[in-house]
Amino acid sequence: MRGARFPTGEERADAASLETAQRLSRTLASVLHPGTPSSPGTPSSPGTPSSPGTPGSGVFGEGGTAFVAPGRAARETAVALGLARVVVPELAEPDYGSWRGLPYEEVVKADPESFARWLADPCAAPHGGESHAEAADRVVRWVESLRETPPGELARPDAPSPEPGTSGRSGPGSGGRGWVVVCDVTVVRAVLGHALGVGPLVAARLDIAPLSLTQVSASREGWRIGYVNRKATP
Template structure:
């Protein structure tokens, strides 16, 4: 599927450094899934929609020549393959583990566990589903982001939660505030790094298909 378990990731043709000279990360939200359309909590084993993967080909030139990283979900890895790139899979770019809510519709959780859902929505350190808190998720994404800040032209293909956590780290936002960013499937969000720290170049930019 164009994925490499280790070693320096790469993609595109030799010498085709579209992102050369830039220092930062271009995030690509992975292709849509049935769970996204049904408003369900993320399920890492869910496959991406075939039509959305076809549209992902339009992003190939955007990522050409970059160092490519991918979240561990099936949809993220399928999106990388659709781009025709090679990537290193990194667990830090996974969505927050939703525990027993994984794959369930939000509406069902709100109906059956309203107090637990309210806790999760108001306390970034809460994990009423038995999985991972939003604060813990934000910390691991921030640690990864800092680890690649010196690499030029990095592309990260993952789902919205990891991108929101990266934006929160760049802007000094708490996880609940960062969750307000709207990010469409296959949209791109770019962070650049300067001597003063991270800067947001753009968020949720749509690529014309």
């Protein structure tokens, strides 16, 4: 736990991760959609994401669009992958209230009882922000709303607007192939927990690797998990 902090949403993606993401843009489509030929793409210089609102031209092309968490690291990663961005507030990391940006160790020393309660009770929010359960429910409500979204249709009346300068056209979801979402680990865990029918404290035990791929698909019974922690090789 040493060195770990409660996120603020303004943390930047590290340069090495962005460079890897830019290389992944060349092969990501073939991993997400087997049978899709890879393309070299034209990523920007390693470690330097495109300017806001200017997606790169990776394998998805200029029209490639992803739902993206509002956190800075997620937005930078989407740019490095060559994707236009539709930012979705519901995909944000939990609101940690007064603990935002603080080191875990500092919170434990200052208020060990509240920290222990936060770890043990999914409905506890001693920091004044969101509880584990509230954050997970927020994500789940948004995911469930996709069931009513025709494949490839990003710009329905109640859909979030694309960032200025990005494309609102259908992306990799067109043709019924599903959506691409770029988000943080807590969101991935919330979706997997929902698919498995377990609570957020159990889902928190799942280790999700950086820049890994997770696939879930809707079914009549709920959601099916295709894979977790799949790596795309640059």
